[in-house]
Amino acid sequence: MSARQAPKAEAPSSNTGAGIDANTDADIDIAPGTLGEGGMEMSDAMYRNIFEGVPCLVAVIDREFRVVKTNRTFDACLGSAPGRHCYEAFHHRARRCAVCPVGETFADGRFHTREEIGTYKDGTRGHWIVTTAPVADEEGRTVAAIKMCLDITPRKRLEEELAHSEEKYHAIFSNIPYCVFLLDPETLAVRECNDRCMTNYGRSREELLGRSFLSLFPMDEAARHSATLRRPGMINQARQVRGDGSVFFATIRLARCAYAGTEVLLAATTDITKRLEIERQLIQAGKMATVGEMATGMAHELNQPLTVIQTGVDLILRKLREGGELDREQLRTVAELMNEQIDRASGLINHVREFGRKSDLRREAVDVGGVLKRAFGIFREQFALRGISVDFRLPAYLPPVEAEMNRLEQVVINLLLNARDAIETRCAQDPAAGKRIEIAAEVAGGEVRVLMSDTGPGVPAHLREKIFEPFFTTKDPGKGTGLGLSISYGIVSDYGGRIEVLPPDAAPIPAHDGASGGASGGATPQTGARFLIRLPAAAGKAEKKI
Known part of the structure; x- marks a missing residue:
């Protein structure tokens, strides 16, 4: 390696030039060095080929900011430029750029890099990474600068798209x-x-x-x-x-x-706090409508205990009027019987009062079998007077579900009252039709399933989904709000369950050993509506005996 070549390997910014003439198109005299192993020297022709072949715009600019040399890529993209000012050749400007990396290189003799937007000869604009480097003479004075522009327009476009x-x-x-x-x-x-x-x-x-x-x-x-x-x-x-x-x-x-x-x-x-509050108000409105029905049922239910109490009072008063002695055992028996009936009447009143309260959104383990019988208890006498029999087919054990008892009871009452009305509608047209409701339950697939069937006219196939829509009713005007099934659907859904109408030929819930039954027995009704309630069994809860 010659003494002239060594400084160029150690300090690239001190590359020697043979004098820059802005008025000529002479090649820059860049001293050859070594290339790779074996000490093969790079010829002027090889340097020229590298200068011409690099895939970026390259221009040599003198201290007057005039272009004195360009490579082929520059000429192809920006046109011939020697003799023109760099700001004109690169940016079509009439005066120097406010921020000029070439000027910065002339000022401090260092490399400078920045992004610029330039204009190609066809008028399109491109994004460039611009690097400027000093060209020094043999005395180390910066006599020119090399400006290299790498087109990054596709990358900038991707960056802009990514930013967008x-x-x-x-x-x-x-x-x-x-x-x-x-x-x-x-x-x-x-x-x-x-x-x-x-x-x-x-x-x-x-x-x-x-x-x-x-x-x-x-x-x-x-x-x-x-x-x-x-x-x-x-x-x-x-x-x-x-x-x-x-x-x-x-x-x-x-x-x-x-x-x-x-x-x-x-x-x-x-x-969903506001939505739940609106739903609670809607459910409460539905409850109030149900309470009216319950009041009618309660009147029938209270009639029996009141009759027993009245009979006991009449017996005591008659004995007193006749001046006869009251047998202590007879009096105790009458008093105990009256007390039982008072408890029964009080229980009915408390049940209705509790049902009418606003439900809490908190959930607890609820005994489904108990809810079914509790709901029916209000209407037992009313249904009996109308000749409607209700048969329970419940297993000996059912796991509890996570729910709120009053809201779940409201679902059962809605279905019971709908079944009652459907049965009476059919019997008005066909007096020979049966009057029967069956309530069956089972545990399957981690669910508690309750199937309520009746002997009414049933639900046509095209109405089985629509029937759960708010304000939809098949009853005559003034005989239904159309909210009962919609509210029931919402309550069951809130507990992670489903309520659906089954076709008449769907398989019934099978009878269970030790099942608790009602007064009528018999086969599951096949002609009327069949509502299936499916609720997830409460995890980790003990089974509840019915």
């Missing part, structure tokens, strides 16, 4: 009308959340990020939801806690997705 996509994503993410949390799938820590989370939960972003999502549940419910939150699905009517300690109800939808190169758990929560 990111902007659109953030706009959607931030303004979506429900809370969205991105959670660590293992720890359930909040990794990201949108603006709605801060509004609904009354907490700042700093308070939410890094916090366990379980901490947004009441303390006594967090452990119960720990496993559920790690699986895709939905949690309905989950209680959530705001920063001020107030509680609201939410539906939580869970899904796994990719975020920033890792898998996260997406939890979208919707505040």
